[in-house]
Amino acid sequence: MLARQRQDMILDEVRRTGAVQVSDLVQRLGVSDMTIRRDLDTLAARGEVEKVYGGATSVLDRSTDEPGFEAKSVYQPAEKKAIALRAAEMIRPGTALGLSAGTTTWTLARHLDDVADLTVVTNSVRIADVLQQRGRTDRTVILTGGVRTPSDALVGPVAVRALQSLHLDVVFLGVHGMSTRAGFTTPNLDESETNRALARTGNRLVVLADHAKWSTVGISTIVGLDEADVLVTDDGLPEEARATLNEHVSELAIAPVAAADGASTGSSEETNPKEDDEK
Known part of the structure; x- marks a missing residue:
């Protein structure tokens, strides 16, 4: 197979699924990893794909572009793990928490095995599956219901109504982007409404966003930057962005x-809370 034919096949697969992994392409096309x-x-x-760790994804350049779950899962996996481990440290036994749909919150769900007696509300089938498959008897998982989006979030009026009467200790919110002007955003209008409803259920709001989300803007704002009690990100975030977010x-x-x-349990740099009189 000529290189151009191979590249056209790869591009077709990226356009069809949103992402490809090097290991899968090696097996499928019968060529080396380096090829x-x-x-x-x-x-x-050529600007036709965006390279990420272990593969490539489609190029997103519009505020309404929404990659699927599989495509998003290959973005910054090490950063998402670091963020998830740090977030898991914030959860105590007996907590009632909310987890929005997304690959970072899904990663967090996979690192909750050491926390007992949890009640988890989520609008993600994938997160619910992870928590149920752990086989814990001291865990209650509540799935909102709703219409499924390309990123596997359950959204819409059914999901919003399910959330309106709930009161949770803490909500962990995954986002598509964050910026000073737009706040924390998503490319899906229905998901934005549902995530706002989820955020309102929490006594505390913790946003999980890796450094690549900085200056990315989706079409709809979920919450403003100042509405987050905590933002957990990774150390790839530039210093100027840290100063702005602080x-x-x-x-x-x-x-x-x-x-x-x-690591199976996380550690982190010292956080940078504002003084109490500034909150």
Whole structure:
């Protein structure tokens, strides 16, 4: 097979599914790992895909672009793990918490095995499946119901009504983007409404967003930056962005990626809470 034919096949798969992984392409096309990586380099240089850790995704350049769950799962996996481990440290036994749909919150759900007696409300079938498959008898999982989006979130009036009468200790919110102007955003209008309803159920709101979300803007704002009690991000976030966010969020928690690599429990850099009289 000629290189151009191979690249066209890769591009077709990216357009069809939103993402490809190098390991899958090696098996499917019967070529070496390096050959696939060169093909991805060529496609990325032409602006037809975006290279990510272990593969490539479709190029997103509009505020309404919404990748599927599988496509998003290959973005910044090490950063998401670091963030999830840091967030898990905030959860105590007996907590009633909310988890919005998303790959970072899904990663958090996979690191809750050491926390007993949890009640978890989520609008994500994938998160509910993870929590149920753990086989814990001291865990209650409440799934909102609703219409399923490309990113596997359950949204719409059914989901919103299910959330309106709930009161949770803390809500962990995954987002598509964050910026000073737009706040925390999503490319899906229905998901934005549902996530706002979920955020209102929590006594405390913790936003989970890796550094690549900075300056990314979806079409709809979920909450403003100043509405987050805590923002958990990774140490890839530039210093100027940290300074800006510290002016808006009550507390900025920076999770070191290297410390989380291969770890089962997390640690983090010291957080940067504002003074009490500034909250």
